[in-house]
Amino acid sequence: MEDHSLPQGSYFLGFDSSTQSLKATVLDANLNIVAREIVNFDSDLPHYKTKDGVYRDASINGRIVSPTLMWVEALDLILHKLQKSQLDFGRIASVSGSGQQHGSVYWKKGSISTLSSLDPTQPLAAQLSGSFSIKDSPIWMDSSTTEQCKAIEKAVGGALELSKLTGSRAYERFTGPQIRKIYETQPEAYDATERISLVSSFMASILIGSYACVDHTDGAGMNLMDIKDRAWSKKILEVTALGLEEKLGNLAPAYAVAGSISLYFVERYRFDKNCLIIQWSGDNPNSLAGLTLNSPGDLAISLGTSDTVFGISTEHKPSLEGHVFPNPVDTNSYMVMLCYKNGSLTREDIRNRCADSSWDIFNSYLQNTQPLNGGKLGFYYKDYEIIPPLPVGFHRFILENFTSESLDGVKVREVTEFDAASEVRAVIEGQFLSMRAHAERFGMPSPPTRLIATGGASNNENILSSVASIFGCNVYKIQSSDSASMGAALRAAHGWLCNKSGKFVPISCLFSYNLEKTSLNCTLAASPGDQELVNKYTLLMKKRIEIENHLVEKLGRV
Ligand code: ADP
Ligand code: XUL
Numbered sequence: 001m002e003d004h005s006l007p008q009g010s011y012f013l014g015f016d017s018s019t020q021s022l023k024a025t026v027l028d029a030n031l032n033i034v035a036r037e038i039v040n041f042d043s044d045l046p047h048y049k050t051k052d053g054v055y056r057d058a059s060i061n062g063r064i065v066s067p068t069l070m071w072v073e074a075l076d077l078i079l080h081k082l083q084k085s086q087l088d089f090g091r092i093a094s095v096s097g098s099g100q101q102h103g104s105v106y107w108k109k110g111s112i113s114t115l116s117s118l119d120p121t122q123p124l125a126a127q128l129s130g131s132f133s134i135k136d137s138p139i140w141m142d143s144s145t146t147e148q149c150k151a152i153e154k155a156v157g158g159a160l161e162l163s164k165l166t167g168s169r170a171y172e173r174f175t176g177p178q179i180r181k182i183y184e185t186q187p188e189a190y191d192a193t194e195r196i197s198l199v200s201s202f203m204a205s206i207l208i209g210s211y212a213c214v215d216h217t218d219g220a221g222m223n224l225m226d227i228k229d230r231a232w233s234k235k236i237l238e239v240t241a242l243g244l245e246e247k248l249g250n251l252a253p254a255y256a257v258a259g260s261i262s263l264y265f266v267e268r269y270r271f272d273k274n275c276l277i278i279q280w281s282g283d284n285p286n287s288l289a290g291l292t293l294n295s296p297g298d299l300a301i302s303l304g305t306s307d308t309v310f311g312i313s314t315e316h317k318p319s320l321e322g323h324v325f326p327n328p329v330d331t332n333s334y335m336v337m338l339c340y341k342n343g344s345l346t347r348e349d350i351r352n353r354c355a356d357s358s359w360d361i362f363n364s365y366l367q368n369t370q371p372l373n374g375g376k377l378g379f380y381y382k383d384y385e386i387i388p389p390l391p392v393g394f395h396r397f398i399l400e401n402f403t404s405e406s407l408d409g410v411k412v413r414e415v416t417e418f419d420a421a422s423e424v425r426a427v428i429e430g431q432f433l434s435m436r437a438h439a440e441r442f443g444m445p446s447p448p449t450r451l452i453a454t455g456g457a458s459n460n461e462n463i464l465s466s467v468a469s470i471f472g473c474n475v476y477k478i479q480s481s482d483s484a485s486m487g488a489a490l491r492a493a494h495g496w497l498c499n500k501s502g503k504f505v506p507i508s509c510l511f512s513y514n515l516e517k518t519s520l521n522c523t524l525a526a527s528p529g530d531q532e533l534v535n536k537y538t539l540l541m542k543k544r545i546e547i548e549n550h551l552v553e554k555l556g557r558v
Contacts, residue, residue: 297449
């Protein structure tokens with residue numbers, strides 16, 4: 001039998017280049033965490049003057065970007081921090097990473113020569129500062145491309161046709177519509193671009209000192225890749241922007257080697273020159289790997305800057321809501337996902353307004369209010385939402401005569417405000433009622449066998465307790481709430497193993513006998529309690545969806 005063990009003494013490094021920070025997790029050969037580090041963009045790199053890692057362009061509706069160079073500088077800084085913590089870089093056998101999905105980087109013509117000849121005595125940012133034809137990268141929070149989405153859908157025969165071809169209908173934040181907008185509005189910058197990378201393939205490019213491929217999984221978040229053939233769709237490229245194919249480079253499976261680490265890192269940080277860079281992928285797909293999600297009955301919810309809910313499916317059913325990506329660690333199945341823009345930043349906004357900027361006060365309100373919130377339902381959109389497609393605005397309703405036994409005789413009254421404690425409960429219950437409803441509509445398991453929670457807000461037990469009652473199932477967690485960098489480290493090990501075997505090997509080979517003894521082990525975090533409450537939430541969810549449908553009819557994007 002083939003030996004699938006990892007070399008004892010070696011390390012596997014995973015990054016997570018996300019909206020607000022760059023994080024790193026290092027696993028040893030027994031898949032236990034040996035080091036973690038974080039660079040927070042706002043506080044560690046204040047000279048970029050970002051707020052929550054981004055710039056909100058007040059002059060263009062929905063335009064949200066991040067300075068590309070900040071991500072570069074963050075990489076040098078996190079490696080420097082890891083070096084200070086005495087991490088032995090020479091033991092790292094492979095590196096992979098997660099990028100916030102959809103965001104794009106525009107490399108100026110000629111940059112490949114700068115990238116491949118970096119001077120290890122100088123910081124990265126100073127050397128790459130002139131390498132981008134667009135200085136600020138459009139990111140997943142951007143919603144300024146509605147026109148481009150409509151045009152692309154129309155040109156390929158409609159939204160469902162695009163979803164059938166690529167796994168998703170056109171979404172404002174997806175890379176194809178973003179590129180089309182740049183092509184239309186900044187043609188000189190588009191012409192001056194020799195390569196367009198995703199955040200994931202961008203960071204991999206820096207590490208190998210050459211342009212890395214886009215991986216099949218993150219590539220499915222662009223509205224450009226034929227999901228069946230895992231190749232660029234010529235038909236869609238043509239209707240997106242002229243001359244696009246040559247700017248995109250090739251696609252590669254997520255488990256493939258992108259290249260060996262460049263001399264810059266060998267000399268500056270003492271990486272081993274044989275250290276492999278495994279293709280980076282999207283943060284949500286890598287979380288799926290890090291949470292070891294492998295049964296179609298299980299769902300994960302990630303409560304980071306965005307909120308996402310995702311699971312596994314054996315088939316690709318085209319839909320007008322949600323996304324289908326190739327599973328990054330299994331060549332035979334898909335990842336299915338829903339994404340909400342109003343996640344942690346919206347919860348923080350309500351915490352700041354109603355709970356004196358304190359999670360402790362926020363939690364005391366959750367503890368001192370009753371589940372179901374006396375029929376108070378809130379819709380909080382600090383940013384233009386994806387699900388449902390509603391503009392910025394807050395909407396509050398009270399269900400009168402809501403006895404929780406049936407919806408007969410229930411009257412809906414709109415109000416302008418709730419008391420502080422009810423507002424806090426409403427933002428939490430509202431989000432998970434919406435998630436459950438849309439997950440069911442998308443065909444995700446209901447109730448799931450298990451729900452695994454991750455992301456910054458999964459550290460909050462009060463929130464997880466509401467999640468359990470609303471979804472009606474147990475909620476689990478892994479040791480680290482950053483499953484994206486954890487999953488990237490695991491994928492680094494997986495890619496290393498595939499490379500050693502000369503073929504794809506199932507990721508389960510890495511941990512089939514000892515998952516419980518690794519940092520990937522899931523532990524119970526919250527239980528749903530009584531079934532009667534779960535049933536009452538089911539009724540409340542139905543009413544919420546009715547109200548949501550009215551709001552979409554009145555205010556939503558078509
Ligand atoms: P990213 O998507 O950028 O990787 P993270 O997963 O690191 O985001 O999550 C960051 C968010 O976690 C913060 O914006 C913060 O609101 C949220 N968070 C952190 N601790 C708590 C807590 N105790 N309760 C609720 N939210 C929290
Ligand atoms: C997924 C999405 C977000 C980003 C956040 O479609 O837009 O979850 O990946 O980093």
